[in-house]
Amino acid sequence: MAEILILDDVLDATVLVGKILKKKGHIPHTFTEEDEAIAYARSHPIDLAILDIKLKKMSGIEVLAMLKEQNANMRAIMLTGYPTMETAREAIGLGADEYCVKPIDRAELEEKVEQVLAL
């Protein structure tokens, strides 16, 4: 059972991912606003963050950097519909554990989450 933060600018996406993870026994916290997600992580323990890269104001990479700065032990999975070499490199460089491409099927998501949490 892990505390998982989910950030995506599309509300439906966060709800969907949240539902899948909840069924797996995790506790999802879903956000569509970057600052709300960051503020939440500042005052609550987060085991894993699942971040979209294209957000409303910031990029998911920036959010990753800030979250990692707050808590270096936090795991992170990037989930993007617009994969580029550049963002992949940056994300891994900042300590992301996975870089996944949307659309992602349910089994793959579940598997990646378990893998990353087991690290």
Added chain:
Amino acid sequence: MSAPGTVLIVDDERDMRNLLAKVLAKKANCEVMTCNSAEEALEQVQLEPPDAVLTDIKMPGMDGLSFLQHLQSIDPSLTTIVMTGYGTIEMAVQALKEGAYDFVEKPFDNERILRTVRRALERTKLLRENVQLQHQLCDQGVRHGFVGRSNRLTRTLELLHRVAQSNVTVLIRGESGTGKELAAKALHAMSPRGKRDMITVNCPALPEHILESELFGYRKGAFTGADRDKKGLFVEADGSTLLLDEVADIPVSVQTKLLRVLQEKEVQPLGQNKTFGVNVRVIASTNQDLEAKIRQGQFREDLFYRLNVMTVTMPSLSTMVSDIPLLSQHFLDRFCEEHDRGELEFSEKALQELVRHHWQGNVRQLQNVISRAVLLSPGPFIEVDDLWEEEGGDLSMDESVPCPFAEQELFELPYKKAKNRLVEEFSSRYLSEALEAAAGNVTVAARRCGMERQAFQRLLRKFHIDAGSFRG
């Protein structure tokens, strides 16, 4: 300018290899090796380790990812750049997670690849330097006899290491038993002068006029009994290091001459008009408060500044308590072998006692206590009782008991009152120390004081001492 490093290019496409080799050799000035498969490259790496590897990811036979894993296990300081074609983000992510330093997409422009390779070479260099320095530090720590991992000691060793290379005069300060002479030896051994023998002068051991002639030498006939020329230790130490041990005890007259040698780098033997130039690195050590001696006029201020170019202060054992278990084990191993006592071990209590004890005599005292315990312990465990001598307690206690008569006001009291007060002070101190040493165990403390437990407890009540407060 020497080549910035060697780059190994691994790609199954010949044109790509040649292009890259040309660019890197021409623009980055690198030495370049090429291989057409990962298997071949692995052999090459064992044979002639490169500074950076530039590898394609899709190759027949072993692919770039497995190759990367192999490289990491052979040499983690080797920096690897992975090249990928379009549409293989997943692989690139995998490569980065496996420890690739960077990846570049094909087709790439030359500037991009040059920049990446330069950074990769730089990284390898830094990593290797780091590993090397750490090794040196470790080796030297062991070689020169320093044991311990505490920050305080590590910083001191680093400082010694840095100072060793230069020729500056070093003043080593520190309490008695902290390893000042060991530090001096380490400094000398790590310095470029290390191949020659270091000359050590124990300053307080020699009377004034002998110290002078020992240090600076004399000429035949300089004084009665000088029946031949004597070279003096400064001349003897030419090209090497001279350690002035306990420099605070040098008589003021010799200090003046010493100052001259340090300033002019010349010595003038007694009865000799000529001076000789000498190339000597001076290390001085002291456990005394030189500043106080200067104020009292017993040490020349100008000499102090000459000696005090660089100060290394050896940590007292109380500032590196975390190293006590390590040191204790080190001494235990050593003395077990020296005294041929087979395998002895500390009981848990004894080890706690060693850690808790206030070591006024620092590492040397710890060493002596363990040496004695190894000799006397019936084994197989060294117990708390084996650590301290039955009578008189340990050394630090003797030293720390202040002379009670220092208090003038005692003499103003009637005899009986003064005596009672003194006895009371002594008793509570004595009992507290005994309890302290026994970690609050009344039976052990009583035995060490040569008393019955009940009698001991009576005394505790009389002087309002709570044994419980000494436990844990």
